[in-house]
Amino acid sequence: MEAVLHETETRMAPLAASGLIHAYEGRNVLTGVDLVLEPGSVLGLIGRNGAGKSTLIRAMLGLFKPLAGTATVFGEPALTLSDDAKARIAYVPQQPDALAWLSAKQMLDFIGRFYPRWDKNFAASALERWQIQPNKLLAKLSPGERQRVDLIRALASQPDLLVLDEPAAALDPVARRELLREVALRAGESGTTVLFSTHIVSDLERVASDVAFLHQGALLMRCGVDETKERYARLWLPGHISAAAPAHSLSRRHHDDGSLSLVVERDAQGRWPEATTLPGARVDALGLEDLFVEIAE
Numbered sequence: 001m002e003a004v005l006h007e008t009e010t011r012m013a014p015l016a017a018s019g020l021i022h023a024y025e026g027r028n029v030l031t032g033v034d035l036v037l038e039p040g041s042v043l044g045l046i047g048r049n050g051a052g053k054s055t056l057i058r059a060m061l062g063l064f065k066p067l068a069g070t071a072t073v074f075g076e077p078a079l080t081l082s083d084d085a086k087a088r089i090a091y092v093p094q095q096p097d098a099l100a101w102l103s104a105k106q107m108l109d110f111i112g113r114f115y116p117r118w119d120k121n122f123a124a125s126a127l128e129r130w131q132i133q134p135n136k137l138l139a140k141l142s143p144g145e146r147q148r149v150d151l152i153r154a155l156a157s158q159p160d161l162l163v164l165d166e167p168a169a170a171l172d173p174v175a176r177r178e179l180l181r182e183v184a185l186r187a188g189e190s191g192t193t194v195l196f197s198t199h200i201v202s203d204l205e206r207v208a209s210d211v212a213f214l215h216q217g218a219l220l221m222r223c224g225v226d227e228t229k230e231r232y233a234r235l236w237l238p239g240h241i242s243a244a245a246p247a248h249s250l251s252r253r254h255h256d257d258g259s260l261s262l263v264v265e266r267d268a269q270g271r272w273p274e275a276t277t278l279p280g281a282r283v284d285a286l287g288l289e290d291l292f293v294e295i296a297e
Protein backbone atom coordinates (compact mmCIF):
# COMPACT_ATOMS: atom_id res chain seq x y z
CA MET A 1 0.00 0.00 0.00
CA GLU A 2 2.77 2.39 0.99
CA ALA A 3 4.63 1.61 -2.25
CA VAL A 4 1.49 2.40 -4.27
CA LEU A 5 1.03 5.69 -2.40
CA HIS A 6 4.66 6.58 -2.99
CA GLU A 7 4.34 5.81 -6.67
CA THR A 8 1.20 7.96 -6.99
CA GLU A 9 2.85 10.80 -5.10
CA THR A 10 5.88 10.62 -7.41
CA ARG A 11 3.72 10.47 -10.54
CA MET A 12 1.79 13.60 -9.52
CA ALA A 13 4.85 15.50 -8.31
CA PRO A 14 6.06 18.53 -10.24
CA LEU A 15 9.58 17.25 -9.72
CA ALA A 16 10.85 13.91 -8.45
CA ALA A 17 14.10 11.98 -8.37
CA SER A 18 14.71 8.39 -7.45
CA GLY A 19 18.08 6.75 -6.83
CA LEU A 20 20.10 9.38 -8.71
CA ILE A 21 23.75 8.42 -8.96
CA HIS A 22 26.43 10.32 -10.80
CA ALA A 23 30.21 10.60 -10.83
CA TYR A 24 32.70 12.89 -12.49
CA GLU A 25 36.20 11.67 -13.26
CA GLY A 26 35.71 8.64 -11.03
CA ARG A 27 34.53 10.72 -8.09
CA ASN A 28 30.99 10.20 -6.77
CA VAL A 29 28.95 13.39 -6.89
CA LEU A 30 25.45 11.98 -6.33
CA THR A 31 25.21 8.78 -4.33
CA GLY A 32 21.59 7.67 -4.69
CA VAL A 33 19.38 10.71 -4.14
CA ASP A 34 15.59 10.43 -3.71
CA LEU A 35 13.71 13.70 -3.64
CA VAL A 36 10.06 14.55 -4.31
CA LEU A 37 8.59 18.06 -4.40
CA GLU A 38 4.92 18.44 -3.54
CA PRO A 39 2.85 20.84 -5.68
CA GLY A 40 3.06 24.40 -4.35
CA SER A 41 5.97 23.70 -2.01
CA VAL A 42 9.09 25.86 -1.85
CA LEU A 43 12.07 23.61 -1.24
CA GLY A 44 15.39 25.12 -0.24
CA LEU A 45 18.32 22.88 -1.16
CA ILE A 46 21.32 23.61 0.98
CA GLY A 47 24.80 22.15 1.18
CA ARG A 48 28.46 23.13 1.14
CA ASN A 49 30.42 24.10 -1.96
CA GLY A 50 30.78 21.04 -4.15
CA ALA A 51 28.08 19.08 -2.29
CA GLY A 52 26.41 18.31 -5.63
CA LYS A 53 23.48 20.77 -5.58
CA SER A 54 23.84 22.02 -9.16
CA THR A 55 24.45 18.49 -10.41
CA LEU A 56 21.31 17.28 -8.63
CA ILE A 57 19.22 20.13 -10.03
CA ARG A 58 20.48 19.53 -13.56
CA ALA A 59 19.88 15.80 -13.30
CA MET A 60 16.34 16.36 -11.97
CA LEU A 61 15.59 18.60 -14.95
CA GLY A 62 16.97 16.05 -17.42
CA LEU A 63 19.79 18.32 -18.58
CA PHE A 64 22.16 15.36 -18.63
CA LYS A 65 21.86 11.60 -18.16
CA PRO A 66 23.02 10.43 -14.74
CA LEU A 67 24.84 7.10 -14.33
CA ALA A 68 21.77 5.64 -12.61
CA GLY A 69 18.36 6.59 -11.30
CA THR A 70 15.38 8.40 -12.74
CA ALA A 71 13.94 11.89 -12.63
CA THR A 72 10.46 13.02 -13.61
CA VAL A 73 8.94 16.45 -14.20
CA PHE A 74 5.13 16.60 -13.97
CA GLY A 75 5.24 12.81 -14.19
CA GLU A 76 7.18 12.76 -17.49
CA PRO A 77 10.70 11.32 -17.75
CA ALA A 78 12.98 14.34 -17.39
CA LEU A 79 15.23 13.23 -20.25
CA THR A 80 12.40 13.21 -22.80
CA LEU A 81 10.13 16.05 -21.73
CA SER A 82 7.29 17.14 -24.00
CA ASP A 83 7.18 20.75 -25.20
CA ASP A 84 4.11 21.29 -22.99
CA ALA A 85 6.04 20.26 -19.89
CA LYS A 86 9.04 22.39 -20.90
CA ALA A 87 6.80 25.45 -21.25
CA ARG A 88 5.72 25.00 -17.62
CA ILE A 89 9.28 25.08 -16.26
CA ALA A 90 11.61 28.00 -15.66
CA TYR A 91 15.21 27.31 -14.70
CA VAL A 92 17.84 29.87 -13.81
CA PRO A 93 21.34 28.37 -13.75
CA GLN A 94 24.03 29.59 -11.38
CA GLN A 95 25.87 31.48 -14.12
CA PRO A 96 23.51 32.44 -16.90
CA ASP A 97 25.42 33.03 -20.13
CA ALA A 98 22.98 32.24 -22.92
CA LEU A 99 22.18 34.77 -25.65
CA ALA A 100 24.77 37.22 -24.37
CA TRP A 101 24.94 38.98 -27.76
CA LEU A 102 21.37 40.27 -27.30
CA SER A 103 20.24 43.19 -25.16
CA ALA A 104 18.07 42.46 -22.10
CA LYS A 105 14.97 43.64 -23.93
CA GLN A 106 15.76 41.70 -27.11
CA MET A 107 16.38 38.52 -25.12
CA LEU A 108 13.13 38.85 -23.18
CA ASP A 109 11.13 39.60 -26.36
CA PHE A 110 12.73 36.64 -28.11
CA ILE A 111 12.24 34.15 -25.28
CA GLY A 112 8.72 35.40 -24.59
CA ARG A 113 7.55 34.10 -27.96
CA PHE A 114 8.06 30.52 -26.80
CA TYR A 115 5.90 30.81 -23.69
CA PRO A 116 2.10 30.78 -23.93
CA ARG A 117 1.66 32.61 -20.62
CA TRP A 118 4.44 35.16 -21.06
CA ASP A 119 3.77 38.24 -18.90
CA LYS A 120 5.05 41.09 -21.05
CA ASN A 121 4.03 43.76 -18.57
CA PHE A 122 5.88 42.05 -15.74
CA ALA A 123 9.03 41.76 -17.89
CA ALA A 124 8.93 45.47 -18.78
CA SER A 125 8.13 46.72 -15.28
CA ALA A 126 10.68 44.40 -13.64
CA LEU A 127 13.43 45.68 -15.95
CA GLU A 128 12.60 49.18 -14.84
CA ARG A 129 12.19 48.30 -11.15
CA TRP A 130 15.46 46.37 -11.10
CA GLN A 131 17.20 49.20 -12.92
CA ILE A 132 18.42 47.25 -15.94
CA GLN A 133 19.12 49.30 -19.06
CA PRO A 134 16.91 47.49 -21.57
CA ASN A 135 19.15 48.15 -24.57
CA LYS A 136 22.47 47.20 -23.01
CA LEU A 137 24.00 43.93 -24.25
CA LEU A 138 23.71 41.08 -21.76
CA ALA A 139 27.44 40.46 -22.17
CA LYS A 140 28.11 43.93 -20.77
CA LEU A 141 25.94 43.62 -17.67
CA SER A 142 27.46 42.97 -14.26
CA PRO A 143 26.97 39.41 -12.91
CA GLY A 144 24.24 40.66 -10.57
CA GLU A 145 22.42 42.51 -13.37
CA ARG A 146 22.76 39.47 -15.62
CA GLN A 147 21.29 37.28 -12.90
CA ARG A 148 18.39 39.70 -12.46
CA VAL A 149 17.57 39.59 -16.17
CA ASP A 150 17.52 35.81 -16.04
CA LEU A 151 15.25 35.90 -13.01
CA ILE A 152 12.91 38.26 -14.86
CA ARG A 153 12.92 35.82 -17.77
CA ALA A 154 12.05 32.95 -15.44
CA LEU A 155 9.28 34.79 -13.61
CA ALA A 156 7.72 36.36 -16.72
CA SER A 157 7.03 32.92 -18.18
CA GLN A 158 4.67 32.31 -15.22
CA PRO A 159 5.98 28.79 -14.70
CA ASP A 160 4.30 26.05 -12.70
CA LEU A 161 7.79 24.92 -11.66
CA LEU A 162 10.51 27.44 -10.89
CA VAL A 163 14.04 26.13 -10.36
CA LEU A 164 16.70 28.57 -9.23
CA ASP A 165 20.32 27.55 -8.73
CA GLU A 166 21.74 29.96 -6.16
CA PRO A 167 19.58 32.81 -7.37
CA ALA A 168 20.85 35.24 -4.77
CA ALA A 169 24.57 34.60 -5.25
CA ALA A 170 25.26 37.78 -7.22
CA LEU A 171 22.40 39.91 -5.88
CA ASP A 172 22.72 42.76 -3.41
CA PRO A 173 20.60 42.53 -0.24
CA VAL A 174 17.81 44.74 -1.61
CA ALA A 175 17.51 42.73 -4.83
CA ARG A 176 17.62 39.51 -2.79
CA ARG A 177 14.72 40.64 -0.65
CA GLU A 178 12.72 41.60 -3.74
CA LEU A 179 13.40 38.23 -5.32
CA LEU A 180 12.36 36.35 -2.19
CA ARG A 181 9.18 38.40 -1.97
CA GLU A 182 8.41 37.58 -5.59
CA VAL A 183 9.08 33.87 -5.05
CA ALA A 184 6.86 33.78 -1.95
CA LEU A 185 4.13 35.62 -3.86
CA ARG A 186 4.25 33.20 -6.78
CA ALA A 187 4.13 30.19 -4.49
CA GLY A 188 1.34 31.64 -2.35
CA GLU A 189 -0.89 33.14 -5.04
CA SER A 190 -0.26 31.00 -8.12
CA GLY A 191 0.70 27.71 -6.45
CA THR A 192 4.07 27.70 -8.23
CA THR A 193 6.35 24.92 -7.03
CA VAL A 194 9.83 26.22 -6.32
CA LEU A 195 13.20 24.52 -5.90
CA PHE A 196 16.13 26.76 -5.08
CA SER A 197 19.63 26.08 -3.92
CA THR A 198 21.34 28.45 -1.55
CA HIS A 199 24.06 28.93 1.02
CA ILE A 200 22.10 31.64 2.75
CA VAL A 201 20.18 30.07 5.60
CA SER A 202 18.21 33.23 6.40
CA ASP A 203 16.86 33.30 2.80
CA LEU A 204 15.75 29.75 3.21
CA GLU A 205 14.04 30.48 6.53
CA ARG A 206 12.30 33.48 4.99
CA VAL A 207 10.69 31.76 2.05
CA ALA A 208 11.07 27.95 2.00
CA SER A 209 8.40 25.59 3.28
CA ASP A 210 10.82 22.63 3.17
CA VAL A 211 14.52 22.17 3.43
CA ALA A 212 16.76 19.44 2.03
CA PHE A 213 20.37 19.14 3.01
CA LEU A 214 22.81 17.63 0.54
CA HIS A 215 26.18 16.56 1.88
CA GLN A 216 28.84 14.90 -0.27
CA GLY A 217 26.24 13.80 -2.77
CA ALA A 218 23.82 12.31 -0.24
CA LEU A 219 20.58 13.78 1.05
CA LEU A 220 21.15 13.82 4.80
CA MET A 221 17.86 15.34 5.83
CA ARG A 222 14.65 16.67 4.36
CA CYS A 223 11.83 18.18 6.38
CA GLY A 224 9.56 21.17 6.89
CA VAL A 225 11.48 24.33 7.81
CA ASP A 226 9.31 24.82 10.91
CA GLU A 227 9.86 21.22 11.95
CA THR A 228 13.64 21.24 12.16
CA LYS A 229 13.84 22.67 15.70
CA GLU A 230 11.42 20.04 16.96
CA ARG A 231 12.97 17.15 15.11
CA TYR A 232 16.74 17.60 15.52
CA ALA A 233 18.86 18.53 18.52
CA ARG A 234 22.44 18.46 19.71
CA LEU A 235 23.10 15.80 22.35
CA TRP A 236 26.17 16.26 24.52
CA LEU A 237 27.41 13.30 26.57
CA PRO A 238 30.23 13.65 29.12
CA GLY A 239 33.10 11.18 28.80
CA HIS A 240 31.88 8.68 31.42
CA ILE A 241 28.63 8.01 29.53
CA SER A 242 29.78 8.62 25.96
CA ALA A 243 29.78 4.87 25.29
CA ALA A 244 25.99 5.00 25.60
CA ALA A 245 25.72 7.22 22.51
CA PRO A 246 23.13 6.04 19.98
CA ALA A 247 24.59 4.17 17.01
CA HIS A 248 22.73 6.41 14.54
CA SER A 249 23.28 10.16 14.45
CA LEU A 250 23.60 12.81 11.74
CA SER A 251 26.99 13.90 13.01
CA ARG A 252 29.35 12.89 15.77
CA ARG A 253 32.19 14.89 17.26
CA HIS A 254 34.68 13.62 19.86
CA HIS A 255 36.14 16.26 22.17
CA ASP A 256 39.58 16.23 23.80
CA ASP A 257 38.06 15.79 27.29
CA GLY A 258 36.38 12.53 26.18
CA SER A 259 32.92 14.04 25.83
CA LEU A 260 30.90 13.56 22.66
CA SER A 261 28.47 15.82 20.72
CA LEU A 262 25.99 14.34 18.29
CA VAL A 263 23.14 15.62 16.19
CA VAL A 264 20.22 13.33 16.98
CA GLU A 265 16.76 12.97 15.53
CA ARG A 266 13.40 11.94 16.95
CA ASP A 267 12.24 8.48 15.86
CA ALA A 268 8.98 7.76 13.99
CA GLN A 269 7.12 7.85 17.33
CA GLY A 270 8.55 11.27 18.16
CA ARG A 271 10.97 9.99 20.83
CA TRP A 272 14.55 11.15 21.28
CA PRO A 273 17.24 8.42 21.58
CA GLU A 274 17.41 6.88 25.05
CA ALA A 275 20.82 8.40 25.81
CA THR A 276 19.17 11.84 26.05
CA THR A 277 17.58 10.78 29.35
CA LEU A 278 20.85 9.71 31.03
CA PRO A 279 21.93 11.78 34.03
CA GLY A 280 24.58 14.25 32.82
CA ALA A 281 23.38 14.24 29.20
CA ARG A 282 22.47 17.63 27.73
CA VAL A 283 20.09 18.30 24.85
CA ASP A 284 20.32 21.67 23.04
CA ALA A 285 17.87 22.97 20.48
CA LEU A 286 19.52 23.84 17.17
CA GLY A 287 18.64 26.67 14.81
CA LEU A 288 18.78 25.84 11.11
CA GLU A 289 22.20 27.42 10.61
CA ASP A 290 23.70 25.63 13.64
CA LEU A 291 22.21 22.39 12.43
CA PHE A 292 23.88 22.73 9.05
CA VAL A 293 27.21 23.69 10.51
CA GLU A 294 27.07 20.74 12.93
CA ILE A 295 26.25 18.26 10.18
CA ALA A 296 28.51 19.64 7.48
CA GLU A 297 31.68 20.20 9.48
Ligand SMILES: Nc1ncnc2c1ncn2[C@@H]1O[C@H](COP(=O)(O)OP(=O)(O)OP(=O)(O)O)[C@@H](O)[C@H]1O
Nearest residue numbers: 024025029047048049050051052053054055056094
Ligand atom coordinates in the same frame (compact mmCIF):
# COMPACT_ATOMS: atom_id res chain seq x y z
N1 LIG B 1 31.29 18.88 -15.61
C1 LIG B 1 32.00 18.51 -14.56
N2 LIG B 1 33.15 17.84 -14.69
C2 LIG B 1 33.88 17.43 -13.63
N3 LIG B 1 33.54 17.66 -12.35
C3 LIG B 1 32.38 18.33 -12.14
C4 LIG B 1 31.56 18.79 -13.22
N4 LIG B 1 30.48 19.42 -12.70
C5 LIG B 1 30.62 19.37 -11.36
N5 LIG B 1 31.75 18.71 -11.02
C6 LIG B 1 32.23 18.43 -9.65
O1 LIG B 1 31.14 17.83 -8.95
C7 LIG B 1 31.10 18.29 -7.62
C8 LIG B 1 29.72 18.86 -7.33
O2 LIG B 1 29.56 20.05 -8.09
P1 LIG B 1 28.24 20.91 -8.03
O3 LIG B 1 28.44 22.08 -8.92
O4 LIG B 1 27.08 20.03 -8.27
O5 LIG B 1 28.23 21.35 -6.48
P2 LIG B 1 27.40 22.50 -5.73
O6 LIG B 1 26.87 21.89 -4.48
O7 LIG B 1 26.41 23.10 -6.66
O8 LIG B 1 28.55 23.54 -5.38
P3 LIG B 1 28.51 25.14 -5.16
O9 LIG B 1 27.73 25.39 -3.91
O10 LIG B 1 29.96 25.49 -5.00
O11 LIG B 1 27.89 25.75 -6.38
C9 LIG B 1 32.23 19.29 -7.47
O12 LIG B 1 33.32 18.65 -6.86
C10 LIG B 1 32.56 19.69 -8.89
O13 LIG B 1 33.90 20.03 -9.03
